[in-house]
Amino acid sequence: MKILVPTKRVPDPDQPIHLNADKTAADLTGIPCVINPFDAIALEEALRIREEERSSAGSDIEIVAVGIGPQACEKEIRIALAMGADRAVHVVSDEYIDSWIASNLLKAVVDKEQPDLIIMGKQAIDADNNQAGQFLAHHLNWPQATFASEISFEGDRVKVARETDTGIENVSMELPAVITTDLRLNEPRYASLPAMMKAKRKQVDAYTPADLSVAVDPKVEIISMETLSAKRNCVRVNNVDELIVKLKEASVL
Amino acid sequence: MKILIIAEAQGAEVRHASRSAITLAKNAAAAANGDIEIAMIGDDIAAAATAASAYAPTFTLSDASLAHPTADRYGAAIAQIVKQRGAGLVIAASTSQGKDCVARAAAQLGGTMVTDATACENRDGKLVWQRTMHAGGVAAWVAAHGDTVVVTALQSACEPAEPTEKTSVTALDIDVASLPSAIQFESVSTKQSNRPDVTEAAVVISGGRAFKTADDYERLIGGLADKVGGGTGSSRAAVDAGIAPNENQVGQTGKIIAPDLYLGIGISGAVQHLAGMKNSKIIAAINTDDEAPLLDYADFALIADAYEAIPELIAKL
Ligand SMILES: Cc1cc2nc3c(=O)[nH]c(=O)nc-3n(C[C@H](O)[C@H](O)[C@H](O)COP(=O)(O)OP(=O)(O)OC[C@H]3O[C@@H](n4cnc5c(N)ncnc54)[C@H](O)[C@@H]3O)c2cc1C
Numbered sequence: 001m002k003i004l005v006p007t008k009r010v011p012d013p014d015q016p017i018h019l020n021a022d023k024t025a026a027d028l029t030g031i032p033c034v035i036n037p038f039d040a041i042a043l044e045e046a047l048r049i050r051e052e053e054r055s056s057a058g059s060d061i062e063i064v065a066v067g068i069g070p071q072a073c074e075k076e077i078r079i080a081l082a083m084g085a086d087r088a089v090h091v092v093s094d095e096y097i098d099s100w101i102a103s104n105l106l107k108a109v110v111d112k113e114q115p116d117l118i119i120m121g122k123q124a125i126d127a128d129n130n131q132a133g134q135f136l137a138h139h140l141n142w143p144q145a146t147f148a149s150e151i152s153f154e155g156d157r158v159k160v161a162r163e164t165d166t167g168i169e170n171v172s173m174e175l176p177a178v179i180t181t182d183l184r185l186n187e188p189r190y191a192s193l194p195a196m197m198k199a200k201r202k203q204v205d206a207y208t209p210a211d212l213s214v215a216v217d218p219k220v221e222i223i224s225m226e227t228l229s230a231k232r233n234c235v236r237v238n239n240v241d242e243l244i245v246k247l248k249e250a251s252v253l
Numbered sequence: 254m255k256i257l258i259i260a261e262a263q264g265a266e267v268r269h270a271s272r273s274a275i276t277l278a279k280n281a282a283a284a285a286n287g288d289i290e291i292a293m294i295g296d297d298i299a300a301a302a303t304a305a306s307a308y309a310p311t312f313t314l315s316d317a318s319l320a321h322p323t324a325d326r327y328g329a330a331i332a333q334i335v336k337q338r339g340a341g342l343v344i345a346a347s348t349s350q351g352k353d354c355v356a357r358a359a360a361q362l363g364g365t366m367v368t369d370a371t372a373c374e375n376r377d378g379k380l381v382w383q384r385t386m387h388a389g390g391v392a393a394w395v396a397a398h399g400d401t402v403v404v405t406a407l408q409s410a411c412e413p414a415e416p417t418e419k420t421s422v423t424a425l426d427i428d429v430a431s432l433p434s435a436i437q438f439e440s441v442s443t444k445q446s447n448r449p450d451v452t453e454a455a456v457v458i459s460g461g462r463a464f465k466t467a468d469d470y471e472r473l474i475g476g477l478a479d480k481v482g483g484g485t486g487s488s489r490a491a492v493d494a495g496i497a498p499n500e501n502q503v504g505q506t507g508k509i510i511a512p513d514l515y516l517g518i519g520i521s522g523a524v525q526h527l528a529g530m531k532n533s534k535i536i537a538a539i540n541t542d543d544e545a546p547l548l549d550y551a552d553f554a555l556i557a558d559a560y561e562a563i564p565e566l567i568a569k570l
Binding site: 099125166236237 | 321323324325328348349350352353356357359360361363364365366367368369381385386387388389390391392393394395396397398399433435436437438439440441442443444452455456481489492493498499500505506508513514524525527531532534535536537538539543548549550551552553554555556557562565566569570
């Protein structure tokens with residue numbers, strides 16, 4: 001079985017966002033970047049499936065990480081390899097990639113790689129779009145299970161527990177399929193230093209969007225961005241009685 | 254331009270989040286001279302469709318095989334309905350169903366989708382959309398290119414629409430048998446709660462990692478919520494620890510809410526959590542740590558132990 005895991009490079013979520021001069025994108029100069037946390041969870045799940053031989057195909061599982069973006073993404077791709085991916089594909093592009101283009105590029109990579117399962121983050125924590133997995137599942141005409149909090153295999157079917165607004169929904173589907181991950185699925189491992197050294201020798205196939213015959217033509221374009229600060233002037237109250245008085249004064253109790 | 258709202262039924266009513274989507278659709282219709290229609294998909298939705306018709310003429314696709322929103326089936330159905338009705342703009346609520354099924358439909362309709370829209374504006378004859386990004390740290394205006402634009406509306410950004418006179422309900426003619434069905438629904442564990450949903454409550458009592466057990470969370474956070482007729486929320490850490498149910502999670506990747514009062518107790522205020530509640534009208538915090546980041550975003554703070562302050566609040570309210 002082959003599992004494909006897209007891993008997006010995003011700014012470290014604990015860092016404040018700075019915008020570029022014309023306020024159309026985040027300025028990543030000097031900002032540490034990480035693998036999108038949901039993608040790290042997706043990769044961790046693929047590694048666990050391989051380790052636990054949970055698939056019907058047994059232990060013969062290959063894991064391929066896919067990065068899309070500028071040359072700098074190589075760093076996060078190497079981290080994915082150090083975590084345990086066998087190989088990687090890097091679609092190299094300096095252009096603005098929206099979810100639609102990303103899904104088209106991933107479709108082209110899937111056509112080359114022919115995976116049985118795609119596990120990816122439910123959203124990237126920079127754009128917060130929550131679209132690419134659903135788009136990709138449509139392109140491939142594969143079943144999808146978004147927001148996975150548990151994945152198990154039963155015969156030739158994969159069972160997924162999904163986190164929905166109203167509770168946990170259980171679905172099953174035949175492979176090949178697309179699964180997107182939620183936070184509770186697992187806690188990703190760290191890449192060790194020796195693994196980082198070893199990852200330098202792993203294979204990374206690079207393509208441009210043109211190599212894959214995919215047009216880099218965004219459907220949704222950012223016109224302008226503005227950073228928001230929601231800080232308030234906090235009044236410290238001394239006890240429960242004072243808190244009740246303040247909330248009653250504000251007419252919210 | 255025709256605007257089609259994909260509305261979700263909740264029993265005999267239109268789901269609260271869908272009513273917020275109707276408001277965004279009405280704003281879009283006013284800005285772009287559009288006509289609004291509603292589509293509702295499901296099983297046993299006659300009563301909810303009648304309720305929906307009090308917002309706009311409603312079209313239904315009802316079948317036993319549509320009882321559960323599996324994305325391949327719903328996605329294909331929504332795409333067909335949009336084409337049949339000739340809609341250029343499709344608006345749904347940013348719910349788990351909206352994100353799952355409507356996104357799949359959007360791919361089928363050309364791939365132009367704006368997630369979590371908070372507002373729209375007509376600029377030079379074209380609608381542009383405002384949405385939040387980077388865990389709510391950035392507000393962006395975006396342009397959506399394509400013949401069919403699909404938008405999910407962020408519930409907390411729009412007041413739910415109010416019903417007016419009932420209009421028509423029309424059954425759609427769609428070949429349900431030809432819709433894909435590769436995703437098999439197995440079961441769902443719906444919550445058993447009499448409390449208002451965290452996205453709909455005027456007052457939300459929210460608990461974090463400070464609580465040691467699910468019993469403590471229920472007794473203290475649930476008890477205080479019941480005392481004030483509010484809903485219960487939680488941080489991700491509380492969900493991960495099994496202290497709070499996942500549907501209570503507030504934040505970037507949970508529910509984004511803006512109640513009249515948000516009372517965060519034993520929650521530190523990570524950016525991912527703030528993303529879900531910082532637009533609340535009044536924010537209050539109870540925390541043992543005077544330097545918890547949540548306090549910077551609160552109107553009022555009480556430095557106290559949750560285990561002492563909550564029973565006192567319950568007793569005195
Ligand atoms: C990709 C990603 C997405 C995420 N999405 C979300 C999200 O949507 N929502 C979310 O909430 N988090 C999210 N998180 C997690 C987030 O980063 C924080 O880890 C989480 O919000 C912390 O929860 P907490 O405040 O309950 O716990 P902690 O940070 O551990 O804080 C506990 C607080 O309780 C206080 N306290 C302890 N004991 C007491 C007591 N007895 N009485 C009063 N106060 C007490 C402490 O002083 C502290 O401030 C996400 C993280 C990632 C990486």
